[in-house]
Amino acid sequence: MVGSTITAAGAFLLKVLGGLWFADFISGVVHWLEDRYGNPEWPVIGHTIRENQQHHFTPRSFLKGTLWTRNREVLAIGAAFLAAFWAFDVLNAFTVSAxxxxxxxxxxxxxxxxxxxxNGRIxxxxxxxxxxxSHRHHAAHHRKGKDTHFCVLTNHVNPVLExxxxxxxxxxxxxxxxxxxxRPDLSVNPRYRPAI
Ligand SMILES: [Zn+2]
Ligand SMILES: [Zn+2]
Structure with missing residues (x-):
């Protein structure tokens, strides 16, 4: 009885961790698409691409706005995915965690x-x-040509992909x-300066 409870808890934990790592992988794919192929002139998502490219020049510009204004689009996308997973009856620890x-x-x-x-202690x-x-891990993306270390959630997925x-x-x-x-990132072109 105790053994099966531990096994179930372990399986649950693995699904939650799997969701975390999968979400990290997807964050890298989206970031890669924005950095390497995205065009700030594109409709709808152009402003997100512009802000991402801007933060390569001025990393702290990423922090402007409020929790709500920084995350409203991604919250809407997350809600849509949860609704779709519920509709297709695939809501589980892995999909919810992801x-x-x-x-x-x-x-x-x-x-x-x-x-x-x-950031505070936690x-x-x-x-x-x-x-x-961590700061050190993410710095690898900013330090180089903005063409590696695209995942932004954990320190675990980037090393495997690299x-x-x-x-x-x-x-x-x-x-x-x-x-x-x-497209090589504009911030690695010393002659280019963005209009801030
Ligand atoms: Zn960054
Ligand atoms: Zn980037």
Whole structure:
């Protein structure tokens, strides 16, 4: 009886962690698409792409606004996914965890740009475990050509994707199939200065 309870608790925990890592992976795919192929002139999502590119120049610009204004779009998307999972009867610990952590990815990214005093003790402690992405880990995205370490939720998924050259391989496939090349980030062009 005790053994089966522990097994069930372990299985639940694995599903929640799996949801966290899957959400981290999706955050990386979306960030990669914005950074490497996104155009700020696109309708609807253009302003999100512009803000993301802007934060490569001025990382703290990512923190402007309120919790609500930073997250209302992603909250609406999360609610739509939960409704769809409910309608298709696939609501479970993994899918709910993936949606909740996916909705939180914007704020996880923001926390990686705040100082420890701004983040408070709990978030700082979580960042030290790597379950929430640390400043040092996220700096790898900003330090290089903004073409690696796209995942923003944890410290766990980026090393795996970098080791297997996941995004570089995807970019090679996209170029081969469509002829479209990824766009080097404007912030790595020393002659370019954004209109702030
Ligand atoms: Zn950032
Ligand atoms: Zn980026």
């Amino acid at each position: 949606v909740i952590f996916g909705v939180m990815s914007n704020e996880a990214h923001a926390s990686a740009h705040r100082s420890p005093p701004e 978030i700082t402690a979580l960042q030290k475990t790597g379950l929430l992405q 080791r297997i050259r996941f995004f570089q391989t995807l970019e090679a496939i996209v170029t081969r199939v469509t002829g479209v090349r990824p």
